[in-house]
Amino acid sequence: MTEILFYQLNGQRLEQVLPALLQKSLERGWRVVVQAASEERIEALDAHLWTWRDDAFLPHGTWREPDAGAQPVILTVNGENPNGAAVRFLVEGAEVPADMTAYQRLVLLFDGDDPDAVAAARERWAKAKNDGFEVTYWQTDENGRWQRQA
Numbered sequence: 001m002t003e004i005l006f007y008q009l010n011g012q013r014l015e016q017v018l019p020a021l022l023q024k025s026l027e028r029g030w031r032v033v034v035q036a037a038s039e040e041r042i043e044a045l046d047a048h049l050w051t052w053r054d055d056a057f058l059p060h061g062t063w064r065e066p067d068a069g070a071q072p073v074i075l076t077v078n079g080e081n082p083n084g085a086a087v088r089f090l091v092e093g094a095e096v097p098a099d100m101t102a103y104q105r106l107v108l109l110f111d112g113d114d115p116d117a118v119a120a121a122r123e124r125w126a127k128a129k130n131d132g133f134e135v136t137y138w139q140t141d142e143n144g145r146w147q148r149q150a
Contacts, residue, residue, distance in 0.1 A: 003105050004128045004135045008112040019052040025087050032073045033085040035094040042075045
């Protein structure tokens with residue numbers, strides 16, 4: 001069954017949080033799709049992932065590339081899954097894919113400082129719960145570590 005994880009970013013930028021979560025996914029042997037709501041966000045993430053840390057490398061590509069299926073991480077604005085990913089990250093309010101059950105995990109990252117993003121996350125939480133999915137909610141503690149809240 002697909003597990004849906006909600007990550008609330010409080011005082012954190014997506015660029016701070018996403019690379020570490022992607023690294024953990026790759027360490028577990030998962031292929032990943034990251035879906036954003038805009039091409040501008042994809043371009044920014046694409047550039048950032050090449051340089052996020054001096055001592056780490058996140059192999060990735062965008063959905064536009066001819067070898068997208070060979071990449072362990074794909075950045076996209078659409079609902080396709082060109083690399084057969086087991087995990088899908090949804091950022092900046094990207095639409096939940098119609099084929100949610102095709103994934104082991106869906107990870108929804110949302111801005112906890114944006115009331116509209118919080119309201120949308122609550123709606124998605126209620127729908128996922130109502131549809132019978134296992135859902136968890138995560139926030140960082142005072143030390144910046146992710147803690148399960150629900």
